[in-house]
Amino acid sequence: MDGTLTKAVINFAKMRQRANILEGDILEVLGTLPVQERVRVEAIINEVEDEALPKMQINDGVIELCNLLDEARVPRALLTRNTSKAVAYFHENHFSSMPPFAPAVARDFGLLPKPDPAAILHICREWGVLPSETVMVGDSLQDDVISGNRAAASTILLDMDGTAEHHLMDGELKPAFIANSMHDVAQILQTEFVLRAH
Incomplete structure (x- = not known):
């Protein structure tokens, strides 16, 4: 969806910094975390994505x-x-x-x-x-x-x-x-x- 149907507006650098996941696939790393840390990081990911929703724009065509x-x-x-x-x-x-x-x-x-x-x-x-x-x-x-x-x-x-x-x-x-x-x-x-x- 992001970058294909809609313009890419999610701030992944901010997401990585706040989640303290600076390398690797962020969802793969999320899956390896202990439960309590996974819940905390998932909340950060969701928050950054939610912040981007009002900026969503559909791509031409x-x-x-x-x-x-x-x-x-x-x-x-x-x-x-x-x-x-x-x-x-x-x-x-x-x-x-x-x-x-x-x-x-x-x-x-x-x-x-x-x-x-x-x-x-x-x-x-x-x-x-x-x-x-x-x-x-x-x-x-x-x-x-x-x-x-x-x-x-x-x-x-x-x-x-x-x-x-x-x-x-x-x-x-x-x-x-x-x-x-x-x-x-x-x-x-x-x-x-x-x-x-x-």
């Missing part, structure tokens, strides 16, 4: 892309390392004129977060499709591309700031396609895939 998929009767899901609260805020404040993403899988859903492929595989089971019939679109090589590749889905890296060329992209880090905007994502979906109604 999202509504048009979703209209394209809806008209073709192609299902769309939302998968985020953020909370269900943030997903609800997005749907209510930025997406209320559209059918919601379904399913919408947040980190408090009970599945391992990206880059683990569990949530993508869950979505595929909900839809009754094979992972190879799906496309994972996201702005993170480490989270979105790896989870999509591990699930055997096609992957589109959304590289709106043009920095992807500076990263080593091979193996699990190699997306099938790179898009510079959500408009580019729509074009890739129309030209490189068969949009099959479900």
